[in-house]
Amino acid sequence: MLIQMIPEIGHFALVVAMLMAAVQAVMPLAGAALRRPLWMAFARPMAAGQFLFVVIAYLCLTASYLFDDFTVANVANNSNSMLPWYYKLSAVWGNHEGSVLLWSLMLAGWSYMAARFSRDLPRDMVARVLGVMGLVGVGFLAFVLVTSNPFDRLLPNAPSDGADLNPLLQDIGLILHPPMLYMGYVGFSVVFAFAIAALLGGRLDAAWTRWARPWTNLAWAFLTVGIALGSWWAYYELGWGGWWFWDPVENASLLPWLTGTALMHSLAVTEKRGSFKSWTVLLAIFTFSLSLLGTFLVRSGVLTSVHAFANDPSRGFFILVLLGITVGLSLLIFALRAPRVSHQVGFNWLSRDALLLINNILLVIMTVTVLMGTVYPLLLDALDLGKISVGPPYFNALFVPLTVIMSIFMGLGPVSRWKRMDGRELVKRLWLSGVAAVVIAAVMPFIIGGEWNLWVALGLVTALWIVLPLVRDLFDKTRNAPTRLAGLKKLSLAHWGMVLGHLGLAVTIVGVAVVSNFAIERNVRMSPGDSVSVAGYTFTMRDLTSRRGPNYIGEGAEFEVRRGDSQRSFFMNPEKRTYIARGMPMSQVALRPGLFRDLYLAMGEDLGDGSWAMRVQYKPFVRWLWLGALLMAAGGALAVADRRYRRLATAKDPEKAVEVRTAGEAPA
Incomplete structure (x- = not known):
């Protein structure tokens, strides 16, 4: 009898969670606006309550799968009595309804973590952050309950057995890939909430960037691992031997990764120098908006892909409305508040500030390039203007040169100075790295593939140009230490995170260049x-x-x-x-x-x-592709562990904590 009631318990838990999300959205935001401490105090308990009840709902759906309850339509359509139990666990999110429930679970979890680790932040800031996350939670829980209820029944005509999980999804990669990807997608909701809260409170200073940076780095690390797992799964499961197909659903995950990368660097500059304030807020808005756009593309049925789950226009319309409201209201708040932001921070065009700005612009151009190639065919089809296919030739022709240009500026960044730098000093620091990169890259194609290849040489020189200046920078930073090892130990975890992140990109570039040109197939x-x-x-x-x-x-x-x-x-x-x-x-x-x-x-x-x-x-x-991604993700996670963030969590005055600096700390 209890087993038969499990779906009803799960549905009831979702309703309660949505009501709590509504209270979390309304009361704290109203309290912050009207300066009512009691109303603001609703934020944390409602965040915890929402998370608890979404967990209950998710566990109820999982139990329905494990008990083979084929009266639940979701179970009947995506499971089978012969399906191994571990695939039943992944079948919970291996479909549209379950995947949206997983998204809601992740969102509630990030909201709870934001509440848990923000106890020393100003009360009005916390209220606004959790209020914004509550609004997003209302939207997604309404989406689940109205269009994508995972607890719909097939009574009285329930089948005796289920249709089974799609064989493509019966794999360890699909047990790990969606949760990691969603942790990244949804994690950007926290920095989005911080950005909107800073706008609402008129607090676009270095403080909010210090609070938002660890959440951004962590979300970016999860998204990096999620994308790598998806690539790895496609490589060995689809039987083609490819690792990236420029599939529209793959592109949907790449878009927020690109702007998220730009956001990490922009947050660093805003915190360190007080510049790029408006740019940073816009990047926070667009990164989360692109996460929602990816959800729309995958869940709306507008795409045909092995990764896509839904084929229901009503669901796509709901997400499109949610996306429009999120982007529209965010940009409206930005338009009303941003003009009040001013800063007097200047910099020379030969400085670390300028190099980071250029790389951010390049990342945004790359985002627009991928976005246009993904969405333009859909727009033509929707307007009955014909069908076109945009494939690898378009993306490679634009994305590869932009990556090379960006890598050139990445190599300059670690050895440059803030605000201004003498050009002769920069050349003095980098000429040896440049010569070594060219010489090594010219010889290595013969060693790797037995023949010279221009594209492999270009990939190698690009990767070496990223890595060798990092080595020079470490040499410079430890030059005056008693020993090199002692000097290295003094460098902050944030700096080592930056080193790992850049090294990971270089390793991935080597993997891409070599496997794309020296692979053999029969x-x-x-x-x-x-x-x-x-x-x-x-x-x-x-x-x-x-x-x-x-x-x-x-x-x-x-x-x-x-x-x-x-x-x-x-x-x-x-x-x-x-x-x-x-x-x-x-x-x-x-x-x-x-x-x-x-x-x-x-x-x-x-x-x-x-x-x-x-x-x-x-x-x-080929393994270097995913090794590089893991190094990048490790760099993001390592930066989160930097002691200045732990100091922030225990500081009595978080405004003053922003001014504390760590020896050897790096901006990104």
Whole structure:
């Protein structure tokens, strides 16, 4: 009886959570405007209550999946009694309704964390921040209850079993990818709330940027990991061997990442120098707005993609209205308040301030480039002006040169000074790095691929230009220390976060350049006993096998792989699966991973005479793509751990805490 009531308990919990979000939105904002401390005091308990009841709702939906309650439409459409329990957990968010509930859970969780770790901030600021997050929470919980209720029933005609989870989503990557991605998306709501609260309170000073920076870095780190996991999943699960397809849904996650990167650097300049105030607020607004736009693209049904879940125009219209209200009201508040912001901070065009501004502009141009390539075909289709396809040639032709230009200024940044710097001093610090980058990049393509390649050399010189000035900067910062190690220990965690972040981008650039130009692919027809040679490796099909999994039937192949004339060998076992409930075929790729190369085997179609179509690939340096992303995310997380943020959390006067500086601290 209790199991049958679980969906009703979950639905009731969502209603209560929405009511609490409404109170969290109205009372604190009204209290801050009217200077009513009692009304402002509603903010924290309502944030905690909203989080608690959304957790209850989410646990109820999870229980419905684990208990195979096929009277719940969401469970019947996305699960099956044969589905392993761990995939039932990911099936909770592997559909439209569950994914929006996960979004709401993340939003409530970030709101609770903002309430929990802001006890020493001014009361009116906290009230405004949590009030703005409450407004966003109302919007998404209303979206869940009105258009996307995960607890809708199929009574009295419930099926005896479910339709099963989409086989594409039955993978460890999809257990980890959506939560990480959503943590990034929704995490930017906190800095958005801080920006709006600062505008409402007329407090566009260094204080709000100090409060907002750790939340921004943490959200950016989660989003970076989420994007990397999505790329990794597409690489080994879809059977194509690609790591980025410029798919519109992939682009939807890249957009807030680009503006979020610009936002991190802009917050650093505003905190350190007091400049870029209006620019920083706009970036905070647009970053969260692009997160909402990504949600609209994925959940509205306007896109056809393996990543997209929804196909209901009413849902898309609801999110579009929510996006319009968020952007419209935010820009209206900015227009009314921003003219009052003034600062007298100047800088020379040869300074760290100017270099960060240029890179921010380039990041925004890259964002607009991706946005136009993603949305323009949709607009033409919506207006019945024809259908066009914008693919990799467009994005690569614009995105790659912009990345190279941005990297040039990134290399200049670490060794430049704030406000102004002499050009001769900059050349003196960087000439050796430049020469070394060119020489090494000219030689390395021969070592990596056995031939010279212009694009690989360009990628390597770009990456080295990012890394070598960092080394020079570390050398300069530790020159006067008793020992180099002692000097390195004095550098702040924020500085090491910056180093890791820039190093991660360089590693990713190397991976992109090498695998894009030196990868080898062979599509061949093979039967037992046949061999094919790729990049010095000999792949011999030894046998064909059959197996039965918990919810699928599989046909596999056993390959023996040797390198050159070596007597040592290893085995790889690709598989072609047919999932019973859906009758859907899927390739299970066999991978032999390595730091400097991957070997990749994927089964195609059964050709009917005992032979199979096989895709054999050699992928040099492909792991560097995701290694670089992990280094970038680690840099963002490390910056959050900087002791000046811990000092802020315990400071009696957070306004004064802003003025404290740490030896060796870096701006980004």
